[in-house]
Amino acid sequence: MLDPAVAARLKRTADGLVCAVVQQHGTGEVLMVAWMDDAALEETLTTRQATYFSRSRQQRWRKGETSGHTQYVHEVRLDCDGDALLLVVDQAGAACHTGDRTCFDADVLLKA
């Protein structure tokens, strides 16, 4: 079970989820954004393997369980208002299901 002191600090959506930003250790690349329920967060904290909750499939999934593109979790932080997590990970292979390194590689709306 998720530590009650942590659970008490989470501010969840109506669906019981908290947003998770996933960043590559060392380089700082933002790899993806996903969602966690309490059980996904607890599994992530205890195993150091990033685990999320799929809103489309309505189930928990361990990142890389089918693709092999797992995330080893170095660090987890909660933001000031309790509704966003930051995971610092080591990404094996591509983070994106398209095969791109990150989910933000393909679509640039505004260029530097």
Place this chain on the structure above:
Amino acid sequence: MLDPAVAARLKRTADGLVCAVVQQHGTGEVLMVAWMDDAALEETLTTRQATYFSRSRQQRWRKGETSGHTQYVHEVRLDCDGDALLLVVDQAGAACHTGDRTCFDADVLLKA
């Protein structure tokens, strides 16, 4: 008005919002997570001043309009499934309303 070609790629929450991850240019620090409606995104893209939609106040706000802690936007990217934005910004002063540099500084759930 937001470019219809961009608007068509957005996958919004039931409230009409898309999640925005905000990252410091150069260092890669993740500063905060906020939300945007179409109008906030359009204002951000045209002015390069980060503008969000406050879910608690139910209104648009330009980051730093009261605090002075503005964000100059270098780059905006949309993720592979259209429900998360990545903004690369220059943050003036603290990103967090607590005075911390980032909203993720204070609460570490899992240490490296």
